[in-house]
Amino acid sequence: MTHTVRSTCCYCGVGCGVLIHTDGERIVGIDGDPAHPANFGRLCTKGRTLPLTTGDAGRVLAPMLRDGRDDARQPVSWQTAIATAADRFAAVIREHGPDAVAFYLSGQLLTEDYYVFNKLAKGLIGTANVDTNSRLCMSSAVSAYKLAFGADGPPTCYDDLEAADLVLFAGSNAAFAHPILFRRLEEARAARPGVKWIAIDPRRTDTAAMADLHLAIQPGTDVALFNGMLHHLIWEGRLDFDLIGLHSEGFDALKNEVRAYPPHRAAEICGIDEADLVTAADWFGDAKAALSLYCMGLNQSSHGTDKNLALINLHLATGQIGKPGAGPFSLTGQPNAMGGREVGGMATMLASHRDLANAAHRDELSALWGVPAERLPARPGLTAVELFDALEAGTVKAVWIACTNPAHSMPDLNKVRAALTKAEFVVLQEAFADTDTAPFADLLLPASSWGEKEGVVTNSERRISRVRAAVKAPGEARADWRIARDFAQALQARLAPSEPALFDFDSPEAVFVEYRATTVGRDIDIGGVSYALLEAAPQQWPLPAGEKLGRARLYTDRVFNTESGRACFHAVPYLPVAEAPNARYPFRLLSGRLRDQWHGMSRSGRVPQLFEHAAEARLGMNPGDMARRGLADGDLVAVASRRGALVLPVEAAAGTPSGSLFLPMHWNGQFLQDAGVNLMTSPARCDKSAQPELKHAAVKLVKLDLP
Numbered sequence: 001m002t003h004t005v006r007s008t009c010c011y012c013g014v015g016c017g018v019l020i021h022t023d024g025e026r027i028v029g030i031d032g033d034p035a036h037p038a039n040f041g042r043l044c045t046k047g048r049t050l051p052l053t054t055g056d057a058g059r060v061l062a063p064m065l066r067d068g069r070d071d072a073r074q075p076v077s078w079q080t081a082i083a084t085a086a087d088r089f090a091a092v093i094r095e096h097g098p099d100a101v102a103f104y105l106s107g108q109l110l111t112e113d114y115y116v117f118n119k120l121a122k123g124l125i126g127t128a129n130v131d132t133n134s135r136l137c138m139s140s141a142v143s144a145y146k147l148a149f150g151a152d153g154p155p156t157c158y159d160d161l162e163a164a165d166l167v168l169f170a171g172s173n174a175a176f177a178h179p180i181l182f183r184r185l186e187e188a189r190a191a192r193p194g195v196k197w198i199a200i201d202p203r204r205t206d207t208a209a210m211a212d213l214h215l216a217i218q219p220g221t222d223v224a225l226f227n228g229m230l231h232h233l234i235w236e237g238r239l240d241f242d243l244i245g246l247h248s249e250g251f252d253a254l255k256n257e258v259r260a261y262p263p264h265r266a267a268e269i270c271g272i273d274e275a276d277l278v279t280a281a282d283w284f285g286d287a288k289a290a291l292s293l294y295c296m297g298l299n300q301s302s303h304g305t306d307k308n309l310a311l312i313n314l315h316l317a318t319g320q321i322g323k324p325g326a327g328p329f330s331l332t333g334q335p336n337a338m339g340g341r342e343v344g345g346m347a348t349m350l351a352s353h354r355d356l357a358n359a360a361h362r363d364e365l366s367a368l369w370g371v372p373a374e375r376l377p378a379r380p381g382l383t384a385v386e387l388f389d390a391l392e393a394g395t396v397k398a399v400w401i402a403c404t405n406p407a408h409s410m411p412d413l414n415k416v417r418a419a420l421t422k423a424e425f426v427v428l429q430e431a432f433a434d435t436d437t438a439p440f441a442d443l444l445l446p447a448s449s450w451g452e453k454e455g456v457v458t459n460s461e462r463r464i465s466r467v468r469a470a471v472k473a474p475g476e477a478r479a480d481w482r483i484a485r486d487f488a489q490a491l492q493a494r495l496a497p498s499e500p501a502l503f504d505f506d507s508p509e510a511v512f513v514e515y516r517a518t519t520v521g522r523d524i525d526i527g528g529v530s531y532a533l534l535e536a537a538p539q540q541w542p543l544p545a546g547e548k549l550g551r552a553r554l555y556t557d558r559v560f561n562t563e564s565g566r567a568c569f570h571a572v573p574y575l576p577v578a579e580a581p582n583a584r585y586p587f588r589l590l591s592g593r594l595r596d597q598w599h600g601m602s603r604s605g606r607v608p609q610l611f612e613h614a615a616e617a618r619l620g621m622n623p624g625d626m627a628r629r630g631l632a633d634g635d636l637v638a639v640a641s642r643r644g645a646l647v648l649p650v651e652a653a654a655g656t657p658s659g660s661l662f663l664p665m666h667w668n669g670q671f672l673q674d675a676g677v678n679l680m681t682s683p684a685r686c687d688k689s690a691q692p693e694l695k696h697a698a699v700k701l702v703k704l705d706l707p
């Protein structure tokens with residue numbers, strides 16, 4: 001006898017609703033949820049094959065602990081595991097202070113999981129060393145939204161996909177990365193003649209190939225492009241003077257900056273035709289509703305925040321915001337990158353869009369949590385790259401990693417692996433036993449996974465959906481919020497036994513209710529959201545108590561979340577990539593996604609069907625470059641940056657520009673020389689968002705003539 005459980009796909013930030021079919025013990029099928037407003041019943045290849053990733057094969061089934069680095073891990077009880085972890089963390093904190101420990105989380109975690117970890121770090125231990133793999137994914141978008149609008153959060157919604165008459169993809173291969181949204185866009189274009197698409201991408205991706213105009217800019221030159229487009233629009237006077245004059249500040253400084261980017265100069269920097277830049281600007285200026293969809297091509301950059309800001313400048317200057325079909329829409333990669341932002345689960349934030357540096361915000365939160373205000377850290381903690389640098393330097397001694405695989409996903413992997421080797425104590429809370437990070441764990445804790453856990457996630461359009469359990473977790477695996485809670489309770493017993501219990505949660509709903517209380521009165525207010533309401537339908541934030549519907553679009557009244565209520569223009573100059581090619585490292589290594597794989601393949605790598613699109617790791621190269629170097633499809637090459645090298649077959653990729661190479665980010669140590677692309681990527685990062693430049697590194701390439 002099967003029954004159906006309504007839930008949410010665990011792969012990407014589109015956040016598709018799913019119907020899980022289960023016989024009570026196993027997940028036996030899946031369908032798209034016709035009632036979910038993200039996907040209306042559709043699923044992509046990854047979502048459709050989710051049931052094939054469930055069951056106990058390859059799972060961590062019991063807590064495993066080792067005494068010394070050279071010992072094998074042995075199964076232990078949960079009680080021993082939690083007590084050992086609490087003893088080790090408490091000892092480090094007592095001897096070296098709260099900043100000698102750190103937590104590294106994941107956009108795969110549910111909001112409730114994130115909330116408990118964040119409260120544990122900032123409210124109990126008193127460290128802001130709690131960062132997440134979302135730092136690698138969207139922190140530049142967060143910084144830019146805050147700088148421009150005064151608060152984090154996309155001002156747009158998915159209905160804008162159908163309402164836009166100009167869609168600008170900026171560093172987004174949505175056809176692969178956000179396939180269900182892309183399908184909606186395709187249908188909208190087919191239904192409404194006159195809709196135009198522009199794609200900005202150095203590569204001719206599937207998305208770019210379907211655009212009406214593809215601007216194949218040199219990697220990293222996006223700011224010059226946006227400044228050049230704005231220069232043209234200012235010159236022509238095609239601006240929204242109401243928004244500029246009454247609802248924003250900083251336009252004069254911006255105007256001064258973009259004087260240096262006349263279209264011919266901007267086009268020269270970008271390596272494109274001036275006419276194409278002007279066409280793009282004209283289409284943007286003429287559009288009734290211009291929607292920009294942007295992703296890692298802007299974010300994963302040493303100037304990621306500036307790239308975001310330059311695009312937002314275009315939207316503000318032309319009034320393309322706060323109305324149907326218009327706005328700068330950052331698409332999140334992970335299923336709950338948004339939830340992590342909301343609960344402040346990053347080293348630079350406090351819960352519910354509060355700031356660490358703001359004493360009033362710290363006071364509010366300490367009162368809500370019932371902890372001394374002076375305990376809450378006033379300065380940012382270590383962001384992802386800094387955190388692993390500090391582990392290597394020995395200033396952080398113990399790290400707790402939850403639901404992510406930094407030994408594959410961080411830039412400059414050799415350094416990260418050295419850091420994990422050197423750490424005094426590594427805890428890994430993970431569903432899958434064979435990730436690249438697992439060998440480094442002194443304590444490996446079995447976490448429940450998709451289809452086995454309860455909570456909520458927020459998708460790219462600020463919509464909160466329920467995630468529900470359809471089956472029991474295998475072995476002794478437990479829900480992430482519960483593991484975090486048990487550890488937090490054990491740690492409080494050691495560090496602050498006389499304080500009232502801080503982690504008295506008996507369910508994920510109890511965690512949600514406490515989190516909700518922290519949002520009241522904030523821009524992110526979800527006082528009107530409950531699990532009961534979410535049973536009926538997913539909801540967008542903000543949705544304060546007393547209101548019936550969440551807000552589809554932000555800033556429709558042109559009142560922004562800054563102190564003045566005005567949006568802020570930012571004059572941003574074009575700056576080159578951190579690591580320019582030179583005679584020794586003449587190629588640009590670009591990374592990106594495949595259609596059918598997900599992140600480090602911990603889950604999608606278990607599904608044979610998902611290898612039909614790309615069966616093995618291959619280095620994509622421009623066919624002309626291959627001919628000049630005497631390379632044919634399948635030839636083995638060694639490719640090396642200043643940090644590491646890989647050997648793999650090369651293949652002709654017509655969409656890869658001359659001088660560049662393309663390697664998908666997914667292939668992990670099981671599939672590509674015990675490592676993956678990040679052996680070579682650069683840890684250089686944006687000074688505003690701390691997001692690393694995973695998209696670009698200078699490399700050299702040598703053909704291997706094997707006998």
Ligand code: SF4
Nearest residue numbers: 009011012016044047
């Ligand atoms: Fe899952 Fe994203 Fe595919 Fe939707 S588009 S089914 S959320 S992977």
